[in-house]
Amino acid sequence: xxxxxxxxxxxxxxxxxxxxxxxxxxxxxxxxxxxxxxxxxxxxxxxxxxxxxxxxxxxxxxxxxxxxxxxxxxxxxxxxxxxxxxxxxxxxxxxxxxxxxxxxxxxxxxxxxxxxxxxxxxxxxxxxxxxxxxxxxxxxxxxxxxxxxxxxxxxxxxxxxxxxxxxxxxxxxxxxxxxxxxxxxxxxxxxxxxxxxxxxxxxxxxxxxxxxxxxxxxxxxxxxxxxxxxxxxxxxxxxxxxxxxxxxxxxxxxxxxxxxxxxxxxxxxxxxxxxxxxxxxxxxxxxxxxxxx
Amino acid sequence: xxxxxxxxxxxxxxxxxxxxxxxxxxxxxxxxxxxxxxxxxxxxxxxxxxxxxxxxxxxxxxxxxxxxxxxxxxxxxxxxxxxxxxxxxxxxxxxxxxxxxxxxxxxxxxxxxxxxxxxxxxxxxxxxxxxxxxxxxxxxxxxxxxxxxxxxxxxxxxxxxxxxxxxxxxxxxxxxxxxxxxxxxxxxxxxxxxxxxxxxxxxxxxxxxxxxxxxxxxxxxxxxxxxxxxxxxxxxxxxxxxxxxxxxxxxxxxxxxxxxxxxxxxxxxxxxxxxxxxxxxxxxxxxxxxxxxxxxxxxxxxxxxxxxxxxxxxxxxxxxxxxxxxxxxxxxxxxx
Numbered sequence: 001x002x003x004x005x006x007x008x009x010x011x012x013x014x015x016x017x018x019x020x021x022x023x024x025x026x027x028x029x030x031x032x033x034x035x036x037x038x039x040x041x042x043x044x045x046x047x048x049x050x051x052x053x054x055x056x057x058x059x060x061x062x063x064x065x066x067x068x069x070x071x072x073x074x075x076x077x078x079x080x081x082x083x084x085x086x087x088x089x090x091x092x093x094x095x096x097x098x099x100x101x102x103x104x105x106x107x108x109x110x111x112x113x114x115x116x117x118x119x120x121x122x123x124x125x126x127x128x129x130x131x132x133x134x135x136x137x138x139x140x141x142x143x144x145x146x147x148x149x150x151x152x153x154x155x156x157x158x159x160x161x162x163x164x165x166x167x168x169x170x171x172x173x174x175x176x177x178x179x180x181x182x183x184x185x186x187x188x189x190x191x192x193x194x195x196x197x198x199x200x201x202x203x204x205x206x207x208x209x210x211x212x213x214x215x216x217x218x219x220x221x222x223x224x225x226x227x228x229x230x231x232x233x234x235x236x237x238x239x240x241x242x243x244x245x246x247x248x249x250x251x252x253x254x255x256x257x258x259x260x261x262x263x264x265x266x267x268x269x270x271x272x273x274x275x276x277x278x279x280x281x282x283x284x285x286x287x288x289x290x291x292x293x
Numbered sequence: 294x295x296x297x298x299x300x301x302x303x304x305x306x307x308x309x310x311x312x313x314x315x316x317x318x319x320x321x322x323x324x325x326x327x328x329x330x331x332x333x334x335x336x337x338x339x340x341x342x343x344x345x346x347x348x349x350x351x352x353x354x355x356x357x358x359x360x361x362x363x364x365x366x367x368x369x370x371x372x373x374x375x376x377x378x379x380x381x382x383x384x385x386x387x388x389x390x391x392x393x394x395x396x397x398x399x400x401x402x403x404x405x406x407x408x409x410x411x412x413x414x415x416x417x418x419x420x421x422x423x424x425x426x427x428x429x430x431x432x433x434x435x436x437x438x439x440x441x442x443x444x445x446x447x448x449x450x451x452x453x454x455x456x457x458x459x460x461x462x463x464x465x466x467x468x469x470x471x472x473x474x475x476x477x478x479x480x481x482x483x484x485x486x487x488x489x490x491x492x493x494x495x496x497x498x499x500x501x502x503x504x505x506x507x508x509x510x511x512x513x514x515x516x517x518x519x520x521x522x523x524x525x526x527x528x529x530x531x532x533x534x535x536x537x538x539x540x541x542x543x544x545x546x547x548x549x550x551x552x553x554x555x556x557x558x559x560x561x562x563x564x565x566x567x568x569x570x571x572x573x574x575x576x577x578x579x580x581x582x583x584x585x586x587x588x589x590x591x592x593x594x595x596x597x598x599x600x601x602x603x604x605x606x607x608x609x610x611x612x613x614x615x616x617x618x619x620x621x622x623x624x625x626x627x628x629x
Contacts, residue, residue, distance in 0.1 A: 194369030
């Protein structure tokens with residue numbers, strides 16, 4: 001190719017066009033419409049929404065449920081993202097090395113990701129059942145009386161996060177692949193210098209995987225703020241005491257159950273702002289800690 | 294001189310599955326010596342390095358370093374430093390970070406570690422690279438970084454795995470001299486692996502020629518070149534390789550023998566006893582390689598001076614140097 005840095009050839013744009021059209025029609029346009037609806041009285045049932053200015057914003061500022069919802073979402077991210085990352089990275093590194101039977105373990109780790117989340121949630125209704133659920137029975141083996149998982153605000157939050165620790169297949173695969181790309185000689189060189197397994201993990205593996213881990217953290221944060229809808233809906237329906245009234249759940253309630261489509265639209269924009277804030281904070285920490293070179 | 298750095302390998306055997314990488318190898322490296330292991334790929338030379346370093350364990354045999362069997366000693370307790378072929382520099386650390394790595398693992402205090410790292414960098418002329426990352430340095434610089442890192446281990450034995458293989462030709466030439474100078478200065482036992490015969494000839498006090506997991510010959514490079522122990526060594530060392538003629542043929546009949554003569558020991562001589570036709574002439578500037586064919590089909594390679602004045606298709610007569618004919622047993626290939 002001689003064009004080099006010059007304008008990309010027209011064919012490139014032609015190939016991109018279908019995707020661009022889809023993004024425009026399915027994402028950009030609805031997002032703009034959504035922003036517009038936020039300043040109307042649209043109920044989702046009538047056809048002629050009226051512009052109401054900042055009425056919805058005023059309602060939002062005095063909405064105690066929204067505060068609960070933001071809090072629930074924040075706690076959930078703080079709980080679920082580290083747990084999910086730890087599980088994906090831990091299992092990915094553990095199962096990256098070729099060992100007998102490793103393939104079956106890798107399949108086992110990926111499998112929950114293939115299970116539809118409604119099915120997984122129904123399964124967890126049973127797992128977390130205080131009377132006959134296996135989790136409480138397991139705790140019973142250690143002499144613990146067990147928890148009333150989904151009826152207590154604290155344990156309900158943990159319960160939902162616990163369920164989301166299982167569908168980690170994609171992150172697991174990314175870590176697995178990234179670890180396998182690392183040069184084995186580096187580890188031999190480190191071993192010659194007296195660097196043991198934990199030293200190698202701390203001084204080689206984690207620093208070299210840092211870009212991948214950061215990517216996973218950002219992606220998982222975005223995902224976790226959104227995919228908690230199904231488990232929360234099936235397991236707790238936002239209860240108890242709004243502990244699991246995550247933003248997507250609250251948005252759904254407002255838009256489709258309480259006929260406040262416009263208000264739901266406004267909170268959707270809030271969710272986007274919250275996501276942006278969390279990601280920005282994450283990137284600032286990364287820069288401060290000099291995780292990336 | 295003390296015995297520090299002397300290495301003795303005793304009937305060392307290592308196989309990977311059905312592949313025998315090393316087959317009952319005995320090898321002695323004297324203290325302070327530079328020993329070159331040379332052989333084609335798969336000959337087991339790198340396996341020997343990995344066994345001495347402790348990155349791998351032998352199935353059988355002993356590895357005696359400084360009079361102590363180290364087979365069960367973990368790598369970092371052995372006083373060996375290894376320079377890998379691709380240098381194995383840590384890509385996420387600066388050059389200084391790479392040099393500090395081992396010192397920090399061994400809990401040397403930060404200030405002291407840095408002082409030592411800078412001294413090693415000075416010695417190898419890479420002091421101005423300390424803040425760069427490995428991918429911002431050239432091949433030659435990387436090699437020096439790897440050497441500096443090895444230096445910081447203060448080992449009694451250096452293991453160099455094809456240290457020059459990733460460098461381009463002119464740099465290789467210069468670095469070869471640098472390596473030799475460094476070795477003279479340090480006086481530390483060094484084992485150097487290569488598949489390049491020029492390196493084998495120039496870098497080692499002694500060279501060990503390996504083939505398929507066995508040591509074929511050990512000796513000073515010139516001696517191994519002048520008196521190869523078998524047909525493999527004769528064919529492997531020297532470029533172009535020695536002419537080997539089963540049964541003697543044009544070089545003079547010799548039943549049950551293979552006669553060998555090096556290309557430079559065949560002279561163009563109008564009265565020479567061997568008649569041949571030039572098939573190709575490769576002018577290399579300082580010399581010319583003639584590929585010739587005798588009437589009975591035997592091919593002989595001749596090394597001669599520049600501008601020999603013969604062209605492909607012309608007939609020539611060759612005179613082998615009678616004192617430089619090599620005789621090998623046709624059955625075993627051993628020198629007779």
